[in-house]
Amino acid sequence: LPAVGGSEGVGRVVELGPDTQGPAVGQTVLLPPGGGTWATHVVAAAARLVPLPNAADPKQLAMLTVNPPTASLLLSDFASLQPGDWVIQNGANSGVGSYVVQLAKLRGFKTVNIVRRESAVAGVEGLGADVVLVDGDDLAERVKAATGGAAIKLGIDAVGGKATMRLAACLGEGASMVNYGALSGEPCVVSPRELVFRDVCLKGFWLARWFRTTAQQKQLALLTELAGLIAAGKLSAPIQATYDVAQIKEAVAAAAAGERQGKILITPSHA
Template identity: 30%
Template sequence: MAGTMQAVLMATAGDPAVLQGVERPVPSPGPGEVLVRVAAAGVNFMDMGVRRGQFWTEIPMPRVPGVEGAGRVVAVGPDVQDFAPGQRVAWAYVPGSYADHVVAPAAALVPVPDGIDDEAAASVMMQGLTASHFATEFYPVQPGDVALVHAAAGGVGLLLTQIIKLRGGRVIGRVSSAGKADIARAAGADHVIVDADGQFAAEAVRLSGGEGVNVVYDGSGPATFQGSLDALKVAGTLCWYGPILGGPGPLDIMSLPRSIKIGYAVFADHVRTPERLRSHAAQLFQWMLDGQLRPTIGRRYRLADAARAHADMESRATTGKLLLVPGLAG
């Protein structure tokens, strides 16, 4: 397809300054592929890992980061039957999404229903499917369960809190600063612990009624690992996620207390086939249409300001979902 597009390119791994806005030719879709005009692209922690050189080592430089977004189909390649030009779609994992056009495998796309705008759709794909996996499949929350949610004012934490609540659970949210507490409460957290130093376990046990929580959702890295174990009740579950901050190191399984269970949750397992991707995405969209799930957009940035978006996310001062919005006025 003729014409040019705007994209964010990295020629080397490094700090946010390696992200540079460029102009490139608009690609054409091949067999089984769809060309989409991007209306909004999600900014995720995994994008930080790509930028630093932790992930995508098999993809040569220069490369366009980003994996998540929503937009409208421009053209379809041969053998594509599920989508047509003009249709609105969203995706959780299509490399190269920091651009105003992207070529996506048709199998990676989901249709977006009327009533959900592009920014809302982009906001719930990766983080919403992640939260869905955690609370409906990895540890299916039951009515009355008490969950401790780390980073409760972040993109995953806010969606996870809402899904736990709609399944009948109670939420103790942990946030790193007092300014984030009201945001966590607005999402439905029953209690909020303000803690930046990993001193949260005793308070979580107290708030749970003294027995400990049924499940901890912890993507905060090694600094919180021991506290998360200490917060669990007998036979409780620790849902560990987020590869960017690293793991807790070797574990002696026979030293684990209170018959607890530990697992590493990966959102890709939730959407391992196109059918599962579309089914779980449709559930998220239905919750949104029913008013049970409300994404929180923390900040919007121009494509040219992708470096600033990364720096803001790494500062841990942001809340909600960060989006790159092609065409956003500067």
């Protein structure tokens, strides 16, 4: 401390330092992760700025750094999926979950989407989800009925606790499951039946580690691909409200409120 909050966002280049090579003045850029984006102005290393389409919606681009690459990598790095294959996820109405639905549809995958309350079903269906179900003890039976008994190759777990075990029970033999969160506040629980007798594999994913260990060229390629989808209107997230930096206390309170229907964004009034 002192420190500036905010781990993702976009800006427009207003000035380059002496003898600096980088995006031109006026170019929309993705700000470096964790650089303190709750601000009207940011000083950043030019080499770490990612040029983005100037014509794209900056509010949608501002959400590019965390959830879209998380969703993309969850779908690509843990199972060899082909068009027509099934994927199941819980926390489907979360930020990552909404991008999983959209990216899966673009790649030709079918999705089973689990939510924790009935009021969340319609929103996930509106994203193009194939199946949306409310979690419960009989989940595996309902998933089997909804998919015609399809062998689901990938499970994506954001909840942890016993929800992990319910998700594992829905998977086909030899399938993979990846956990990237603990919305329940509890560690993952998986039955030996799934791990030992059905050969289900459970792994974890943390985007921050991926950024640390992945070559910058590969990072840039993924972010550029996702930015292109956003610019084309093929990838988006709902926004509930926007606040100026001067309203940061109200913005944080709104972000912490339960049952939001979209993201809370900080948008400097002069931008």
